[in-house]
Amino acid sequence: MNYSPALLEGKLIKRYKRFLADVRLADDSVITIHCPNTGSMKNCLFEGHRVWFSTSDNPKRKYPHTWELMESDQGHLIGINTGNANALAQEAIESGVITELQGYDELKREVKYGAENSRIDILLSSQEGLKCYIEVKSCTLLEGNTGYFPDAVTSRGQKHIRELVTMVQQGHRAVLLFVVQHSGISTVKPAAHIDAKYADLLKDAIEQGVEVLAYKVAMSTTGGRIETVCKFIV
Structure with missing residues (x-):
């Protein structure tokens, strides 16, 4: 980008x-x-x-x-622009940088889905009928040496986790992708000290099969691109 x-x-x-x-x-x-x-x-x-x-x-x-x-x-x-996270994620998927999300034939953005009137940020699908639902979150909160999400209580984020769990229960693949837009962050954790319910929901979702990925953006004043994997700690 x-x-x-x-x-x-x-x-x-x-x-x-x-x-x-x-x-x-x-x-x-x-x-x-x-x-x-x-x-x-x-x-x-x-x-x-x-x-x-x-x-x-x-x-x-x-x-x-x-x-x-x-x-x-x-x-x-x-x-600062959280809207860039989706574009950066799409670019990184299409260029093969996010290796875990390869092997699909089609990528769509902002597709309606779920039981709670949601839109998935990215939907990958294959000719064989396989689907991968990807919710993208921008991570910018640095405390000490760790990045956290969310930076405030988020009922919307909680809803997205529930929707991803439902997709797994229906036999699909579901991924929560943290796009790290902060040059000082290399490790990401759920911010249980800010939104304990979100952290609990995420832990339960992982146990039910929702995948979590974290990738860092190499940023400059001329542009940015996803380049490196960040460590995610539950």
Whole structure:
């Protein structure tokens, strides 16, 4: 995934109203950009540090700029745009980087499924009728030397785990894929200290056959791609 046009740079003043952030540019002017991250962004907000944002030429957008990257106080790059995780996952599957998800003939995005009115991020299928349901999650919370998910209580995430378990019970393959968009994270764990129910559901899902994968994005201000496996610890 490459950023085109090139990202612009500024310094974070603050994030507010969940979807907005004020950024100071090099000429000392201030602009408001869209924040495409619905989570708490715990340990991802560093006021006064560098941010990078993309620009849209869509005239209908009230805020033409989208927040893409944040520089942490330790110099790490953090992917703020959670929507990029699905695109990065698709790219890595199609290029063969995620070896566990090869051997299928078709890839579809955002397919309706399940009993709780859900959409699966990626559905792989083969001519023989085999199906693999993949739920993609962006992991950016770093605490100590470990990455955690989620960064806030997530009823939606809990629902997705239940849906994956149901797919396994119906004879399909189901995968929870953590896309790590933080250069400082190499190990991923469920955040039981933040959402104990999610952690319990995930542990039970694994016991029932749901697979968990974690892959890290090599990020730069020009683009990113999934390159390496991260260790996942239940």
